[in-house]
Amino acid sequence: MDKSAQRVSLAEIFKTFFMIGLTGFGGGMAIVALVERVCVREKQWITAEEFLHGLAFGQILGPFSLNVCTFTGHHLRGIRGGILAAAGFIMPSFLLVSLLSWLYFTYNKLPQLQAALKGTNPVVIALIVVVAIDMGKKQIKNANGVVMALAAFGAAVFLKLNAAWILLAAAGWSLAVTIYRREST
Amino acid sequence: MAALFILAWVYLRIGLIFVGGGYVLIPLLNHIMVEQYHWLTLRQFLDGVAISQLTPGPLAILATFTGVRVGGFTGGLVATVFIFLPCVTLMLVIGRNYHRLKNVDTIKKTLDGLLPAVVGMVGAAAWSLGAASLDGVKEFIVLGIGFAIFKWTKMSPMVVILGAGVVGWLLN
Numbered sequence: 001m002d003k004s005a006q007r008v009s010l011a012e013i014f015k016t017f018f019m020i021g022l023t024g025f026g027g028g029m030a031i032v033a034l035v036e037r038v039c040v041r042e043k044q045w046i047t048a049e050e051f052l053h054g055l056a057f058g059q060i061l062g063p064f065s066l067n068v069c070t071f072t073g074h075h076l077r078g079i080r081g082g083i084l085a086a087a088g089f090i091m092p093s094f095l096l097v098s099l100l101s102w103l104y105f106t107y108n109k110l111p112q113l114q115a116a117l118k119g120t121n122p123v124v125i126a127l128i129v130v131v132a133i134d135m136g137k138k139q140i141k142n143a144n145g146v147v148m149a150l151a152a153f154g155a156a157v158f159l160k161l162n163a164a165w166i167l168l169a170a171a172g173w174s175l176a177v178t179i180y181r182r183e184s185t
Numbered sequence: 186m187a188a189l190f191i192l193a194w195v196y197l198r199i200g201l202i203f204v205g206g207g208y209v210l211i212p213l214l215n216h217i218m219v220e221q222y223h224w225l226t227l228r229q230f231l232d233g234v235a236i237s238q239l240t241p242g243p244l245a246i247l248a249t250f251t252g253v254r255v256g257g258f259t260g261g262l263v264a265t266v267f268i269f270l271p272c273v274t275l276m277l278v279i280g281r282n283y284h285r286l287k288n289v290d291t292i293k294k295t296l297d298g299l300l301p302a303v304v305g306m307v308g309a310a311a312w313s314l315g316a317a318s319l320d321g322v323k324e325f326i327v328l329g330i331g332f333a334i335f336k337w338t339k340m341s342p343m344v345v346i347l348g349a350g351v352v353g354w355l356l357n
Contacts, residue, residue: 024241028207031241050283057279057286060296062203062272063243070273074280082277090269093242094249098261100236101253112354119353120235120346121228122324125315126331127238127342131208132308135300145301152305156212157312163212164202166306167299171204174298178291 008045008076010084016043017069017088024065031065039072046075066090144177189256189263195222196248196267203272204296205303207244212310218251225254227317235350238342245269323356 020038024031032055039045046054051072058067066086073085107113140149148170155161155169199213211234218225225233233250240246245268252264279286319325327349334345 021241028243053283054276054280056293058276059206060204060292061275062200062269063207063245065243066245066269067272067276070276071280074277079277079281082280083273086269086273086276090242090246090265093240093246094261094265096240097237097242097246097249098253098258100239101233101250101261102258104232104236104250105254115357116350116354117228117232117235118324118357119327119349119351121231121318122328123331123346123349124231124234124238125311125319126328127335127345128208128211128234128307128311128314129332130335132304132311133336135206135208135307136304139297139300139304148299149301149305149308152302153309153312154305156306156309163209163216163306164198166302167202167204167209167213170299170302171295173302175291175295177298178294182291 008081010077010080013073013076013081014084014088017073017085018091020069021089022092028063028065032068035065035068035072046072050075148173189260192252192255192260192263193267196252196264197270199248200268200271203245203268205300208307209303210244210247211314212306214247214251215310215314224251227314229254231314231318235346238346240343327352 016038020031020034024034036048036051040048040051051068054068054071054075055064058064058071061067066089069089070082070086074082077084104113136149140146152166152170155166156163195217199210199217202213203210215227215230219227219230230251233247234244236250237244237247246265248264248268249261252261254260256263315328319328331345331349334340335342
């Protein structure tokens with residue numbers, strides 16, 4: 001940890017990530033770009049290289065937007081810094097969704113709300129379809145990938161297998177391929 | 186009280202297998218919330234996805250919605266804390282051992298390698314959710330328009346979903 005990092009107060013960390021969580025519309029990569037602008041360029045809390053490493057590690061588990069916040073917070077002030085950064089980032093969305101969910105479950109039966117939600121429902125499905133297509137273009141690079149994607153689709157739609165089991169099976173499959181490739185080169 | 190413990194346990198497990206980006210939660214949560222525990226109807230689940238898109242947070246904030254349904258504000262808080270507990274803990278551990286961890290090639294490659302399965306699962310979720318909830322020509326037209334907007338413009342999902350809500354309200 002460098003010297004300038006030591007001086008950042010926990011309150012400052014919380015406030016900064018709360019603002020990011022409040023204004024970072026656009027999700028995923030848009031948030032990462034915002035965190036990068038604020039923490040790497042403006043405040044110089046973390047170097048660009050370390051930030052990129054954090055982003056790489058952030059792909060392992062959970063949402064990487066949250067993970068880069070935790071990583072940067074930890075870099076500044078250890079475990080407390082990491083937890084405060086994560087909490088600050090999530091809090092605005094948490095409060096907003098809590099409020100909206102409460103409104104939703106209370107006024108569920110209102111005809112106006114029902115009508116509005118009838119409009120959003122097909123759009124949500126369209127969003128999921130587009131995500132699948134765009135992810136597919138980016139992540140499926142060879143025949144092995146095509147087979148895996150089709151197998152996962154079939155297992156979910158036709159065999160009705162639990163999503164967690166499909167994910168575990170895919171992890172085993174992918175690990176085997178990784179080890180095989182490593183051994184054979 | 187018992188419901189909160191179940192909620193915590195369920196979300197902790199989801200948090201532990203939460204790999205491959207936010208959208209993997211759609212098939213996962215659909216299975217657990219709708220089919221296994223019957224905490225939500227399919228329609229409520231889709232409305233929850235719409236609501237979670239109205240915030241800057243990750244899609245995982247969908248946990249808050251389902252938590253509120255099961256246990257009010259406390260339920261939402263428990264669900265949110267426990268779904269994020271594993272990934273926050275992992276990032277803290279990684280941050281701590283950062284300098285010893287630069288060689289994580291096998292983990293990284295394995296995780297990249299399972300992404301095609303996530304693609305298949307997200308596609309399957311769209312298929313199952315669509316088959317179960319869409320009816321009428323009007324809904325398919327809205328779906329087509331939504332598809333075109335998401336695919337070929339940079340408009341944010343939040344704006345599109347709010348717009349769709351207004352259109353739905355005016356049409357119905």
